[in-house]
Amino acid sequence: MHAWETRKKGPVYLQIVDNILHDIARGKLAPDEKLPSVRELAESMGVNPNTVIHAYTELERMGITYTRRGQGTYVRPDVPQDLLRKKFLEAAARKFWAEVEALGLSLAEAVQALEEVVHGGSSVRGDQEIRKS
Amino acid sequence: MTRSFGVLIWLEWKRLQTLAAILAVMVFLTVLIPIFFSPDRIELFGNLYGARSAAMAAGLVLTLGLTVFSWARERRTGLFQMLLGSPASAAQLVLARFAGPAALLAVFLVVLNVATDAALGHFFQAKAHLGLSALAMIYVSGITVFPICAWVLLGFIFVLTFRSSGVSLAAMLVFLGGSGTLGALIVELLNTISGRLAKLVIWPDFRLQPEQGWTCVVKVEQVYQEPLWVMLGVTLGCLVLSGVLWREVEV
Amino acid sequence: MVVRLCGVTKKYGRVEALRGVDLEIPCGQVVGLLGPNGAGKSTLLRILAGMCFPSTGTVEVLGGPPRRHRARIAFLPEPGCLLPWMTPPQVERLARGLFPDFQVQRFRELLEFLEVPARPAGTLSRGERQRLELALITSRNADLYLLDEPLGGVDLVSRRRILQGLIRTWRSEATTIISTHEVHEAEGLFERVVFLNQGRVVLDEMAENLRAQGRSVAETFMEVFS
Incomplete structure (x- = not known):
């Protein structure tokens, strides 16, 4: 907190x-x-x-x-922890998806970005290349 | 009850500490300067008397001036608000504010006079009546210092009471005018009633006697006792009025 | 009701500091009295503390005129309440003598928590002095606390410390009214906010209601006074 x-x-x-x-x-x-x-x-x-x-x-x-x-x-001992997790994940996903849509990208690209974040590396190849193009 | 009065007196003492030190130095100088700077004994006699009168006047003005100044400062810094908001009674607050300067001045007068009388007695080989010197100054305090202190306190509270309506100057004038009239009435009253009661024997007076080769004798004189009672009454009146007005004070 | 003001007007000569203020505050509320300088916040608090009287209208505090219940009101005036020579132990002595509800133990703990140096008030920084005064006022077991600009003109660290001190001494049965224009830090403390401008109450709302409308107290402050 x-x-x-x-x-x-x-x-x-x-x-x-x-x-x-x-x-x-x-x-x-x-x-x-x-x-x-x-x-x-x-x-x-x-x-x-x-x-x-x-x-x-x-x-x-x-x-x-x-x-x-x-x-x-x-x-409470019987607090629905899994349900809470799901709810927060859902909220985070919704935010993520809103950004993906705002950028005009597809679900596949979003999933790819997520995978690359998790496995290290980046789908964006670095600042220099962005400037060149 | 006694606890809050104790703390109020302590506050007074803290406020008057510096002033008390200054007055103590004044007593010292009043005695020492004439002794060192008088060419002969006759001059010394006059100079000691002169210095004493000057010191008495200066002490009174200094004490009253600084007291009013520090009250005004307390009002600005908010201590006044805290006192006004405390459950201490108006009587306690008024009495403590009066007692501080009044007691300091009375002590100052007594010490000053006992010191100068002792010096006179020493240099003129006269037996000084120091107990009487002290008593005489208590009498003087009773007829001047106490009523003046109570009057100044009343004036301060009077102005605080009527200040917020934006009439502090008018309040001041009303107060001074009223006091002037009242003062004249009191003098008139004293002239008519004095001398009915037995006189008090409290005034030791040093006299130089040239015919015996400038020897000095102490004459004990008598004073009226009516002024003392009347002025103590005036003091009490001012304090009671201050207490009543305190309930209406706005800060 | 701990406080009940009815059509209160206060004039200083020709200047009107308050113009027809009506206000009721129930027991236990923490009220923020907000507004720009000269809005009448100090005058309102002084009237509640019994320091001065309204020109017209009626004031009732704890069921009577404020001065009658002054033993149950803890008031921190805006200029403070200490003289330059007063050290924390001397402040303790003064408060013990003046206020029967003063809690010595709590005062000492607060001095430590608020990190007040043991020096005369005249040598303290503004923030340190304000913390010392806050310790003095909140060490009383009063029913009504009136704090005039306890956060005014002090650094961020002092402001947070002062607020934490206030929460630490919070008692659910006591009512607190705090005037401030440092709305940001104090925002979470207020249950109710009363906005004053030019001697009038221009907005009086529960803080959570404002926030439920999607506006923070600070934002409302900007809106009302811009």
């Missing part, structure tokens, strides 16, 4: 919810792990503790977390 990243648009509590879901999807927060306390998180993000409470209530309502009385908020 990055400090002082609340200047994006959209309600701050939704940003907190999103960040925590992301952390769960990426495995930074495991099932049954404790979330940071309200005050800790509020302090590190520079936001009002009420906003963090709002976000935590929302997470609980979504069935992501549960509260142990007097101890804090924990990730």
Whole structure:
């Protein structure tokens, strides 16, 4: 969770919810792990503790977390981690595809670019060649 | 209650520390300069008296001037706001503000007079009544220093109360005019009533007697006691009024 | 309601600092009082703190006139509240004497957290002095905190430290009103924002509602005052 990243648009509590879901999807927060306390998180993000409470209530309502009385908020053991992963991947893919379409490229080229990124090397042959052509 | 008053007095002390040091140096110089720069004993007598009067006037002006200046600074730097916002009662705040300069000046007068009287006694082989010198200055404080300090405090609070309506100059004039009239009335009152009660024996006065080869005697004189009571009453009146106005102060 | 202002106008001579302000603030809210210089923010806070009285209209704080409840109001005036010779231990002594709700332990912890040097206030930088004053004010267990420009004119690091200090001492039952024109850093702190301009309330909205409309508080600030 990055400090002082609340200047994006959209309600701050939704940003907190999103960040925590992301952390769960990426495995930074495991099932049954404790979330940071309200005050800790509020302090590190520079936001009002009420906003963090709002976000935590929302997470609980979504069935992501549960509260142990007097101890804090924990990730539920049955948290649908795979589903979350899929959702975030889908969102990232959508963004990627929007860029591919904007550039006027095809799915095949997109897949090729993705493969080359993963296996190292680049489909673009370097700055010099672009300048020559 | 006592805790907040203690802290207010401590604040006064911190404010007046430097001034107290200056006044102490003044006492020192008032005694030393005439001793070193007088050609003979007769001159010394006159010079010591002269220096003492000058020091008394200078001490009064300096203390009152610096006090008002530091109050004004406290208002600008926000300390005044903090005091006004504290649960301490108006009586405590007003009393502490009065007690600081008033006590400092009274102590100054007593020390100054005891020091000069002791010097006179030493150089003229007269037995100085230092206890009486001290008492005399407490009397002087009672009829001048205390009412003046209370009056200055009242003036400051008066102006703060009516300042925000943009009439500080008018407020000042009203206050000065009112005080002038009231002062004349008090003098008139003192002239009529003084002398009815028994006089107080507190005034040691050094006299040079030329016919006996410039020897010096100390004459103990008597003073009216009515002015003391009237002026203490005036002091109390100013303080009570300050306390009432404090509730209306705007900063 | 902790604060209730009804048609409050404040005149200084011919200058009108506030013109007919109506405002209600419930218990526990953190309110940002925003606006350009001279908008009337300081005057509004001073009226709430009981430092001055409205020319017309009524003010009620904690259910009565502000001065009656001054023991429960912690006010940080804009010029600060310290004299140049005051060191942190002397500030502690002053506050202990003046305010029965002052928490010595919390004050010491805050001094450490806010990294306030143990020197007289007159030798501190503006940011350091402001942190010292913040420690003093927030170490009180007040019901209403009124902070006039606690972020004004200090460096970024000080601003963040001050905000963290505020969050650290946050109590859900206390109401806080903060005036500032440093909207960016403080943005996440406010639950509600009240925009003042030329003595009038021009916008009064929950911060999350603004953001849900796709505008940050800072952007709204620019829009309202450009």
